[in-house]
Amino acid sequence: MPLRAIAYVSQASPELSVARLQTVVEDAARFNRLAGVTGVLLHDGQRFLQYIEGPPDGLDSVYERILQAGSHVDIVELARSHLGQRQFPYWSMRALPVDASKLRQLASSDWSGFSRTVESDDAAPTAVDLLSALVRPMLSAR
Secondary structure, eight states, X not given: OOEXXXXXXXXXXXXXXXXXXXXXXXXXXXXXXXHTOEEEEEEOSSEEEEEEEEOHHHHHHHHXXXXXXXXXXXXXXXXXXXXXXXXXXXXXXXXXXXXXXXXXXXXXXXXXXXXXXXXXXXXXXXXXXXXXXXXXHHHHXX
């Protein structure tokens, strides 16, 4: 089955509370599970960076829902591409708090093709490398 991925950044709506964000994430997890979409949502309290992956039809319906959501504004798509394999196969949606400087660094990284570097090439990590490195320790701490 072909897979695609989309990454974007956006600005949280000023009235978005922590409780409302939790509800949004829970609703998204249910919807994404039905659509066959997995991913992660990083937030620094003001901005979001989300990476989602899945089959084209499921991804399209999830992304359309994201574009219509009132929880954020100023959506900027960072990348959209085909994938060889999922990066987050077990998470229909996971929201993680992150430092604003790390979110900025990730947003300005190389998202082209959602590729990963070869293990021996640590000098030029891609955005997916940085995302994985950022997410892994947060999940083991939970």
